[in-house]
Amino acid sequence: MSYLNSNIRLAIVDDHQIxxxxxKTLLTNHSEIEVxxxxxxxAEFMAFLTGHEVDVVLLDVMLPDGSGIDWCKEIKIKAPNVSVLALSNHAERSFVMKMLQNGASGYLLKNVSVDDLVHAIKAAYKGEIAFSREVNEIIAKPTLNELxxxxxxxxxxxxxxxxIAEGKTTANMAETLFLSPLTVETHRRNLLQKFEVKNVAELIKEALQQRLL
Structure with a gap:
């Protein structure tokens, strides 16, 4: 992508008109960025992508027709050259990492300064990864589980x-492993304690995230 002597064609996807x-007002004085x-x-943006050129899209993480995380993946499949910048009020590290995994070029919080916003748009246009300052701090701090x-x-x-992940019952497991149901239940409780979760759904989610399944 050539970015010399040309405007950055920017699209904005957010369900709040304000x-x-x-x-748009913040970017008015930056002639190198064209909204x-x-x-x-x-869905509206995906339809627009057919037949229109976009260089960078500011994409809200929460949209009325689905997660911006999922839309990011769809955008990168349909238009790999479009750089996606997440724009969100959500500061959770998991949101940031999922957006990056789905091909985003950065993640900005909605309290981002104008200078940081413009810098991020230009960086994404050049194929670089950009974050607002708060997001940089979030990424720099590993979670307790990671530590x-x-x-x-x-x-x-x-x-x-x-x-458990296969949906086996305690009775099924006991029969297959030649154990008593009580022993199987003890192992189940131990697993919940080791993963520090409250139920089987959380257990499977944590095990998948830690690549133990």
Missing amino acids: VIEGL VDCFISG KGPPQLTKREKQILSM
């Missing part, structure tokens, strides 16, 4: 975990 108008159009849903590392599981606990 946010859209505010962004080509604005949209209130991911602790994955829980250490016994061979039996790994078997039980795998069978």
